[in-house]
Amino acid sequence: MRPSADGRLRARRRALAALLALPLAAGAQIDAGPYVPSPSVIVDEMLKLGAIRGDDYLIDLGSGDGRIPITAAQRFGARGFGVDIKPELVKLANENAARAGVADKVRFERRDLFETSLAEASVVTLYLLPGIVTKLVPKILAEMKPGARVVSHDYPLAPWKEDRFVQFDTPEKEPISGTTRTVLYLYTVPARVGGEWRLELPPSVAQQPARLTLAQHPMGTRGSVTIGKRVIALGEVKVSGDAVRLAIPGLGGGGKPLVLEGRARGDVIEGTAPAPWRATRP
Ligand SMILES: C[S@@+](CC[C@H](N)C(=O)[O-])C[C@H]1O[C@@H](n2cnc3c(N)ncnc32)[C@H](O)[C@@H]1O
Numbered sequence: 001m002r003p004s005a006d007g008r009l010r011a012r013r014r015a016l017a018a019l020l021a022l023p024l025a026a027g028a029q030i031d032a033g034p035y036v037p038s039p040s041v042i043v044d045e046m047l048k049l050g051a052i053r054g055d056d057y058l059i060d061l062g063s064g065d066g067r068i069p070i071t072a073a074q075r076f077g078a079r080g081f082g083v084d085i086k087p088e089l090v091k092l093a094n095e096n097a098a099r100a101g102v103a104d105k106v107r108f109e110r111r112d113l114f115e116t117s118l119a120e121a122s123v124v125t126l127y128l129l130p131g132i133v134t135k136l137v138p139k140i141l142a143e144m145k146p147g148a149r150v151v152s153h154d155y156p157l158a159p160w161k162e163d164r165f166v167q168f169d170t171p172e173k174e175p176i177s178g179t180t181r182t183v184l185y186l187y188t189v190p191a192r193v194g195g196e197w198r199l200e201l202p203p204s205v206a207q208q209p210a211r212l213t214l215a216q217h218p219m220g221t222r223g224s225v226t227i228g229k230r231v232i233a234l235g236e237v238k239v240s241g242d243a244v245r246l247a248i249p250g251l252g253g254g255g256k257p258l259v260l261e262g263r264a265r266g267d268v269i270e271g272t273a274p275a276p277w278r279a280t281r282p
Helices: 005-021 040-049 067-076 087-099 130-143 171-177
Strands: 057-061 079-084 106-110 123-126 149-153 164-169 181-188 195-200 210-217 220-227 230-233 236-240 243-248 258-265 268-273 277-280
Touching (some): 040 067, 040 149, 040 164, 040 181, 057 067, 067 079, 067 087, 067 106, 220 236, 258 277
Parallel strands (some): 057 079, 057 123, 079 106, 123 149
Antiparallel strands (some): 149 181, 164 181, 195 210, 220 230, 243 258, 258 268, 268 277
């Protein structure tokens, strides 16, 4: 007996669900996209935008011939690490590091960039397809330290809003990527402040602890403060690295907002402006 149209649809859905649930088989191909090196003038601009220093640890995701970490080590003495899915490029990058005399500072491994921990990086650089860059946003925000920087060549980490971007023309790029246009984007990883906090406001504002609720997204952070039964939507929430600024409408005297400025360190946010205040995880 032939299955009904409904039955066929259900069978197709089951087959699709099974396919989606399959883990990537060992040795399965990852669509790595093309290898297109960043011309050296762009590497220089990326390192400048990322304000690379000697104490940085830079990870290049999709490191190609290793030029970004190698240049950072040569120019600034920064330590570096790079991963690429293509073994021949990893081999070339390690050889290039040795030739440049920085093999003690820079290392390359064959690895999927999505399986590379970013926890230790103070800077991450990227020149990847736009779809990959966008998929990396939650991983970067979850793993990188507050204040760490990300520099992306040509593709923004949407929907995360960049701190700065620079654009210029690079004639060297035309033969390899068909355009002279270059845009570099800089991001600073914000402290992870989303969730509930017990808020001790300056005593002149409230004697009893209040509740601070923050919802953090790549596009920004919103929130509210609850004092007793009064819920006040925050006017401004700015989190840049570990610096936190919260504006609570109407509590600043004379109908003005109370603007709290402080720093987030793990499970504590505290500051002294405009008077000592502190938020802790309940
Ligand atoms: C456009 S090239 C950039 C190379 C280098 N970062 C530069 O700017 O000169 C992108 C590199 O990312 C690598 N790649 C793409 N997807 C990857 C993945 N999932 N894991 C590791 N490497 C990947 C490619 O093999 C390629 O070498």
